[in-house]
Every structure is written in C-alpha cells, then in structure tokens.
Amino acid sequence: MSKHGKVLVAMSGGIDSTVTAMLLHEEGYEVVGITMKTWDYANSGGSKKETGCCSLDSINDAREVAVMMGFHHFIVDIREEFGDYVIDNFVDEYLAGRTPNPCVLCNTHIKWNSLLKRADALDCEFIATGHYAKIKHENERYFIQKSADLNKDQSYVLWGLSQECMARSRFPLGGMTKPEVRQLAADLGYEELSKKAESFEICFVPDNDYRGFLKRRVPELEGQVAGGNFVTTSGEIIGKHQGYPFYTIGQRKGLGMAFGQPMFVTEIKPDTNTVVLGTSDELIRNGMNVGQVNNHKYATIPSDLELVTKIRYKDPGALSTMVQTGDHVAVNFMANVKGVAPGQSAVFYEGDDVVGGGIIYGGHKFGEN
Structure with a gap:
C-alpha cells in the first residue's frame, strides 16, 4: 500500500506536469497518469504546426515518463465535451461584446470535473496538476494561495475551483520556482525536458490569432459585422x-x-x-460589478476587508472594498483602474490568499449605476 494514497496526475507531456508526477512518486504516492486530449489542431484551421498539450508528441512524452517510472498512464478523449462548452462559450462571449477567459472556464468546468470523474473510477483519493499555486485548509475552508514563484503564479486562473475540488487537489510545484523545477528535471536525468519551451497560447488557437479563429469558426461572421x-x-x-x-x-x-x-x-x-x-483617461473606472462569484477563504466576503483585486492575469491588482450579495459582488476601487473588460475574471486577494473570484459584468465610475 502506498504511503500517502493514490493520486491521479494530469500529464501534458511538459516539464511542470512531469516533475509533479516525479515528486509525488518520490513522496510515496501511488501515481496514475492521465493525459486529456481536448482539441485537434487540424480543426482550428490555423497555420501553426501542432504543438502543445494535445499534440501526439506531448502525449507520447507523458506516456514515456509513466513507463520509465513504472506507473499506469491513460489517455482520455474529451474533445467533444471541451468543444461544446469551452469553445462555444469563447465564440458566444465575443459575439456578445465581451472578452472571455477560456482557461478559467476549462479549469472550472472541464479539467477538474473530468479528473475527479476518472479519479473516482480508478479509486484515486487525490488529483494533482502542475499548476504554480498552493492550497490551504483553515477554519473549515479550502482556498488557493499564490505560489512561491510570483512570475509563474497561476492562482488567478483557479478561482473557480469548488471546495470539493480543492480538498482533493495537490499542487506539488506551489513552493518551487520555475528555475528550480527545470534544475530538478535535469538532476533526475531529463535534460532535454528541462529545456523544453513553454506555450502561453490558448490551446485551441495555436497561432494566437483569435480573430482568425472566430472567422473560421463562424464563416458568415465577417459579412455580418464588418x-x-x-x-x-x-x-x-x-x-x-x-x-x-x-x-x-x-x-x-x-x-x-x-x-x-x-x-x-x-x-x-x-x-x-x-x-x-476614448482617451486613456476615459478608460478609468472606479468600480465594477462581478457575478458568478465563487468564495474561497470565507463563506461570504466580509464587507470590512480591504482586498487586492486583479482584473487580468498579469494585473498587479488594486486595493478595493466590496459588498457581496449572493453570488454578486459590488467592487469599489480605492485607486483608478483602467481596462475593466466584461467577460474577464476578477480575483480578490487578502495577502497571498484567494478570497474569491467571479466574472466581470461591467465597470462604472462614481455616480453611475
């Protein structure tokens, strides 16, 4: 019997998920690897060569690691589920004049649900990914914390995870920096993997041209809106x-x-x-409305807290106060903020702790409804 239990590790074939599997294996977990195929690059219509987490090379890389380390590995096809939900939402949001964040939606509604479903089928108590973030349990609440490597921190895209998901998740890289992860891979004999480049694109838009993707996905669109x-x-x-x-x-x-x-x-x-x-000054907003809020650290966000609110992944954040009513939060910024985009995610932090997050419905200036 394993020392810590059985864990299902999401393996993309990249360095982060590979080192995650290695670390858990070394810690005494019974590791089972799983690679989820979410998208066919051929269907995107883009010109870029197939690379990244859904490519055949990446799938083979993940399987090779599993074989070398002696644990089981499965490939799961979730293309239909992914496409129906994430991609349709991506298109619908742009057609509604909003700016979607497909990675947040995928984490919340596709990847974790798929992982938990397969974990239950394989009798795995836990699931693990290569995200740079931490999970803390305090006062009967689970919540995400920023990672040790703030340059790689991915807490922003994990605000949608439920209490159940966080209770069963493990993030072994949360206390490490990217250079440390690369060095560890090299030390363990994976020299080529340690130098593997990262992809920062949306997985189903491999040429990073979302406008071209929309035109290919909805051929009649250009004629309707030009x-x-x-x-x-x-x-x-x-x-x-x-x-x-x-x-x-x-x-x-x-x-x-x-x-x-x-x-x-x-x-x-x-x-x-x-x-x-408008001019740069006309982008300024003093507050915003956020819906579909998911609470992490507190069951309801205390109205007397001053929190830092991030409105995009690389946003440094702005000091804010807020009032929560159900799954809606009214946010007031304590300094002017530019570029509040409906459809994007807002994530609220108390220090390194994620208090919660939601979808931006719209920004406003003082005096506006």
Missing part, C-alpha cells in the same frame, strides 16, 4: 471598423486608423455593431 462605426464617448462617428467581435476593452493597437492621438477601445456595443473609442 463596417460598423467607431464613435467617440460623446457619440461622434470617427471611422469604420472591421466588426465589434474583433476588438477588446483597452485595445489601442490594430484599430486600422490614425486619430491624431492615442485612442483606446472603451466600450463595445454589439446591438448596434459600435465600438466606442
């Missing part, structure tokens, strides 16, 4: 755009026109195919 108006915040028409789904809040480059001064996308109006442009 030629809408660019307008100022006062309503003045100042040009024509290529279609509202192809723009995001805060965007400055790629507008296709010169305006004599830097102009940014401040609002997207899908009903009229209108993209509102």
Whole structure:
C-alpha cells in the first residue's frame, strides 16, 4: 500500500506536469497518469504546426515518463465535451461584446470535473496538476494561495475551483520556482525536458490569432459585422471598423486608423455593431460589478476587508472594498483602474490568499449605476 494514497496526475507531456508526477512518486504516492486530449489542431484551421498539450508528441512524452517510472498512464478523449462548452462559450462571449477567459472556464468546468470523474473510477483519493499555486485548509475552508514563484503564479486562473475540488487537489510545484523545477528535471536525468519551451497560447488557437479563429469558426461572421462605426464617448462617428467581435476593452493597437492621438477601445456595443473609442483617461473606472462569484477563504466576503483585486492575469491588482450579495459582488476601487473588460475574471486577494473570484459584468465610475 502506498504511503500517502493514490493520486491521479494530469500529464501534458511538459516539464511542470512531469516533475509533479516525479515528486509525488518520490513522496510515496501511488501515481496514475492521465493525459486529456481536448482539441485537434487540424480543426482550428490555423497555420501553426501542432504543438502543445494535445499534440501526439506531448502525449507520447507523458506516456514515456509513466513507463520509465513504472506507473499506469491513460489517455482520455474529451474533445467533444471541451468543444461544446469551452469553445462555444469563447465564440458566444465575443459575439456578445465581451472578452472571455477560456482557461478559467476549462479549469472550472472541464479539467477538474473530468479528473475527479476518472479519479473516482480508478479509486484515486487525490488529483494533482502542475499548476504554480498552493492550497490551504483553515477554519473549515479550502482556498488557493499564490505560489512561491510570483512570475509563474497561476492562482488567478483557479478561482473557480469548488471546495470539493480543492480538498482533493495537490499542487506539488506551489513552493518551487520555475528555475528550480527545470534544475530538478535535469538532476533526475531529463535534460532535454528541462529545456523544453513553454506555450502561453490558448490551446485551441495555436497561432494566437483569435480573430482568425472566430472567422473560421463562424464563416458568415465577417459579412455580418464588418463596417460598423467607431464613435467617440460623446457619440461622434470617427471611422469604420472591421466588426465589434474583433476588438477588446483597452485595445489601442490594430484599430486600422490614425486619430491624431492615442485612442483606446472603451466600450463595445454589439446591438448596434459600435465600438466606442476614448482617451486613456476615459478608460478609468472606479468600480465594477462581478457575478458568478465563487468564495474561497470565507463563506461570504466580509464587507470590512480591504482586498487586492486583479482584473487580468498579469494585473498587479488594486486595493478595493466590496459588498457581496449572493453570488454578486459590488467592487469599489480605492485607486483608478483602467481596462475593466466584461467577460474577464476578477480575483480578490487578502495577502497571498484567494478570497474569491467571479466574472466581470461591467465597470462604472462614481455616480453611475
């Protein structure tokens, strides 16, 4: 019998998940590896060569590690489930004038559910991934904490995990830095793996061109939305755009026109195919509404707390106060914040602890509803 129990490890073939499996194996867990195929690159229509977690090479790399270390490895095809939920949501959100975060949605509704389902079938008490984050249990609550490597910290994309998911999850890399992970792989004899490059793209958009993906996914889209108006915040028409789904809040480059001064996308109006442009100052928001909130550290967010709110993955965050009503949170920023984008995730931190997170419904200035 294993020392710590049986754990199902999500293995992409990359360095992080491989070292995760190695560490758990060395700690005395009975490791079972699983690789989930979520997407066919051929179906994306992009020009980039197939690489990353769903490629045949990556699947073979994961299996090779399992064979070398002597534990079972399974490949699970979840392409239909992934496509129906994550990709359809991705397209629908852009068509609604919002900016989706598919990695958060995938973690919350696809990967963890799939892992727990297979873990139960294989009698595994735990699941593990190569995420750079920590899990803490305190006052009968489980919550995510930032990793030791703040440059690699992935706590932001894990706000949607349920209490059950966190109770059964293990993140062995949470206390390590990326250079330490690479060195460990090299020390264990995986020199080539230790030098393997990382991918930062959305897995089903391998050429990193989401606009091209939308056009291929919805062929009639371009003809329906091209030629809408660019307008100022006062309503003045100042040009024509290529279609509202192809723009995001805060965007400055790629507008296709010169305006004599830097102009940014401040609002997207899908009903009229209108993209509102404004100056940098017109991007400022003093607060926002957040829905679909999932609480981590507290059952309800205390209204007397001052928390740091991140509105995007690499956002340093802004000091905020908030009031929670059900799964909705009204956030007031204590400093001006730019680029609040509906559809993106807002994550609330108390120090290194994730208090909760949700989906941004919209930003506002003081005096606005």
